[in-house]
Amino acid sequence: DAGITQSPRHKVTETGTPVTLRCHQTENHRYMYWYRQDPGHGLRLIHYSYGVKDTDKGEVSDGYSVSRSKTEDFLLTLESATSSQTSVYFCAIRTSGDTGELFFGEGSRLTVL
């Protein structure tokens, strides 16, 4: 168990409201990632972080921002949620080196009405 927790695990919100998802790790790993998963699209990278205050965009970053003010927490924010952001969001960490497997959290299911 790589010690990742995501919160909330489930959330229903309305269009136009802000939403923040939290990913917390207990092992001080450098790399953290946010993916979204949708039917027919697999897992797509939203943003990732390679250290405190160091983040970069993935392939589907529009409409999302992230912050990493401390090693253990990586926050994903939807400033103004839209129905197209209804999805399951997964956080992942890389536990060693610059390449290698990612350990995933259990996911956060977000529904935007």
Add this chain to the structure above:
Amino acid sequence: GESVGLHLPTLSVQEGDNSIINCAYSNSASDYFIWYKQESGKGPQFIIDIRSNMDKRQGQRVTVLLNKTVKHLSLQIAATQPGDSAVYFCAENKEAGTALIFGKGTTLSVSS
């Protein structure tokens, strides 16, 4: 055993058969490849990985084959069991420090 063509979204096999799930990757410079299994309602779980300097790697009941000439990756599951029913994703790492890029996944259904 049962094999599938590239990118088929579903594969149905009988318990005890061998399963082969195929995947094509996009970047000839990718140097690391990985297979994940995802059960319903859970996050993806690591199965097996392979680096580009290898063409085959074996684990417990699973084998990954890498053909760099045609940019093709396959996962072979021996003696498939009902507990193997899940969605299987291949992923590639295009450069050090960046994220894994995932394929669309294949749903494996095992009937007893």
